Amino acid sequence: MSSKLIKSKYGFYHYSPPPSEEELQQYYAEKYYQQGFGSYAVSYTNEEIEYFRLKAQLIYLKTSQILDMEKTKSFIDIGSGEGWVLNAFQEKGHNVLGMDFSKYGIEKFHPHLLNDFEQGNVYKKLEQKIRDGQKYNIVLLANVIEHVVDPVGLLQNIKQIMLSDSLLIIVAPNDFSSLHEHLLSHQFISKKFWLCYPDHLSYFNKESMINLLRDTGFNPTSVVADNPIDLNLLNDNSNYIEDPKKGKKTHYFRVRNDNFLAGIDKLKLLQIYEILGSMGVGRDLTYYCFVDR
Numbered sequence: 001m002s003s004k005l006i007k008s009k010y011g012f013y014h015y016s017p018p019p020s021e022e023e024l025q026q027y028y029a030e031k032y033y034q035q036g037f038g039s040y041a042v043s044y045t046n047e048e049i050e051y052f053r054l055k056a057q058l059i060y061l062k063t064s065q066i067l068d069m070e071k072t073k074s075f076i077d078i079g080s081g082e083g084w085v086l087n088a089f090q091e092k093g094h095n096v097l098g099m100d101f102s103k104y105g106i107e108k109f110h111p112h113l114l115n116d117f118e119q120g121n122v123y124k125k126l127e128q129k130i131r132d133g134q135k136y137n138i139v140l141l142a143n144v145i146e147h148v149v150d151p152v153g154l155l156q157n158i159k160q161i162m163l164s165d166s167l168l169i170i171v172a173p174n175d176f177s178s179l180h181e182h183l184l185s186h187q188f189i190s191k192k193f194w195l196c197y198p199d200h201l202s203y204f205n206k207e208s209m210i211n212l213l214r215d216t217g218f219n220p221t222s223v224v225a226d227n228p229i230d231l232n233l234l235n236d237n238s239n240y241i242e243d244p245k246k247g248k249k250t251h252y253f254r255v256r257n258d259n260f261l262a263g264i265d266k267l268k269l270l271q272i273y274e275i276l277g278s279m280g281v282g283r284d285l286t287y288y289c290f291v292d293r
Contacts, residue, residue: 003197010215011208013176018149019198027198051255054262055226056088058270059169059286062224063138066288067167069094073137076161078122079144083110089138090116097136099125123154130160137163142171143284146200155216159291168218168289174282175203179230188233189241206280209287218289225273225282227254 003015019027044052063069075089080098082105090096090113098106098117106117118125122144139158145151158168175194183189194203204212206223213220232238232250240247261269276282 010211012204014202018201047255050259052084056084060088075138076136077140081105083113126157135163138167140169145172146202170287172204174285177205183233193241217292219292220287220289222288223277224286225276226284227258228281229254229283
């Protein structure tokens with residue numbers, strides 16, 4: 001039976017029926033990092049590493065505007081990938097724990113974090129932490145929710161490891177956005193390039209993600225964008241969808257742009273991305289949420 005893309009009551013699109021959990025676990029554990037699938041590569045340039053560290057630092061900076069980070073916090077990164085954000089919080093002296101299906105990314109880029117990392121089925125590990133009564137001050141779900149079979153169930157489980165004043169941070173691709181609709185309607189692109197089954201099973205924009213969060217008992221207090229690389233699709237000279245050969249150079253333009261601006265003022269760069277986030281413009285959007293009690 002082939003999967004079809006359908007629209008949920010929250011407004012986000014998802015594939016139904018989804019692949020089995022066993023198929024997904026094998027996909028991520030054996031293929032995703034090692035073969036450079038998704039947004040992960042086998043190796044990075046120094047410029048890219050600086051960029052990934054910057055993105056993690058901006059998450060920490062925004063978190064420090066919301067919570068008192070002078071006090072040591074417990075931080076769990078569900079689907080920690082290569083460990084960039086995990087490392088940013090650990091460097092600031094917080095108690096960190098990362099979880100992922102594969103240890104390949106952590107082992108390659110942040111091997112010093114292996115003692116603060118658990119490999120295996122992150123959903124089963126999350127359920128075990130619920131049974132054990134574990135609670136965390138900060139929960140990060142970065143580029144994970146678009147991959148899961150049951151986003152609603154995952155958010156409900158995450159709520160059970162949070163305290164009344166804990167912070168949930170969700171990073172998700174901004175798909176079916178107003179920019180994407182503009183690109184399609186004005187024929188700058190000829191396809192919905194963001195669709196990538198079975199890698200991404202659900203597709204959120206700002207409105208649908210906020211609908212989902214509020215319905216599952218969360219109160220989003222801030223939405224922050226990252227570099228709006230898709231704006232380059234408005235320019236024929238950098239339209240990497242219609243001409244994939246332009247993709248790598250456009251990616252490096254994003255990397256160099258952010259690294260340069262951060263070198264002037266990271267706080268002001270964060271403010272720029274908060275404004276873009278409020279407009280729903282950005283390749284990824286980061287949602288900072290408290291439990292709505």
